Amino acid sequence: MKVRKSLQREVFGRIVYLSVRYEKALILHCRYSHNRVLDLIREAGVREAVSHWYSGPPDLVREIVSAGYYVSATPSLLRSPPHQEGIRQAPIERILVETDCPVIHGDRKSRPSDVITTVEEVARIKGIPPAEAADVIFQNTLAFYELPPLGW
Template identity: 30%
Template sequence: MQSSQITDSHCHLEQFEDPETVLSEATDVGVGRVVTMGQDEGSMRQALELASRFPDQVLVGLGIHPVNVVTLTAQALAASVSFLRDHAAEADEIGETGLDYKWAVDEELQQAQHKMLEIHFELAARVQRPVNLHSRRCLRQVMDAAIAFHRDTGVHAQLHWFTQSARLVHQTNDAGIFVSVGPSILQDQQAADVASEIDNALLLIETDAPVPIGGEAGHPRRARDVLTKLAALKGVEEDVLAQHIERNFVRFLGRDFPR
């Protein structure tokens, strides 16, 4: 086991057949905690179950993924919203929420995603939990929404997988928005260059596992490879950076963990 444990700040643990093995494989390389992000009613239920089974290792995001906002039946979506409202206070974070214009191809669908994002923001402010945000083909829209939310409420926001534009990262740095970096920086030089621009005090690590990246299956243990790469990019010792990023994570969360 490595000396400093780090957190995979965005993954989908319930999508693995054997989450217990995944957690122990991750812990073996120093990834001692994961945040598992709910995406609909079923995965929110599973996320809460995993957190109660592994209270020292699993944190829970409760939310409805923007792709689900436009693909679920009206009935399933309503059930997800009511589950989210009923259980928001049990979450460590609100999300995965955000916008996805790959799927929301017209104004009506985009409006539906925006409306759902607002519901997540209202709940996050009410229960005082940070938000975990997805953005695809609408980086600026999600970033602007995150900045306004953080400015108006003081509650933190994380832009997940937000390593596409150095210009936007300079704006998130100025606004105090957290950005998580994933395994895309291991192969994609442009993503690595953007990652090196993220303010050290706002930097988080994630994997989005089990989503495969660069032809390799996703796994929370890859957060360790991301840390190694980030340390090289930033020219700091890996263990020092690990401790720094963990302090960021606790600040983002707004409370101690384990609870």
């Protein structure tokens, strides 16, 4: 179904308004409009947001995280130099990991086990042990979704 861009912008504006009013995080899939969406949510005062399945320019990641938002590492990190560079630009404290399944990326569908390989690749890029990357990303997830610590 094709939806007019003006209607998409209107509906998105309402969602942004609700996010600010009720202090709720936004999960953004902003394909081909990363700059515009970032400008809009910053101007609106959105407190928390993640650029879900980020596919924008690697250099924009710095602006996203400087605004206090997150980017997500995806299974395509294993084969996409631009995605690798984007994750390299983000401090690990601003990275989440995608859990979408099944999404077709590359030549196959994603699987739950892709979370592990994605975290391992983040660790490799950041030059830290996988367990450390997993712990930081897990803490990021708890913080983003305002979940209590698990107390393990």
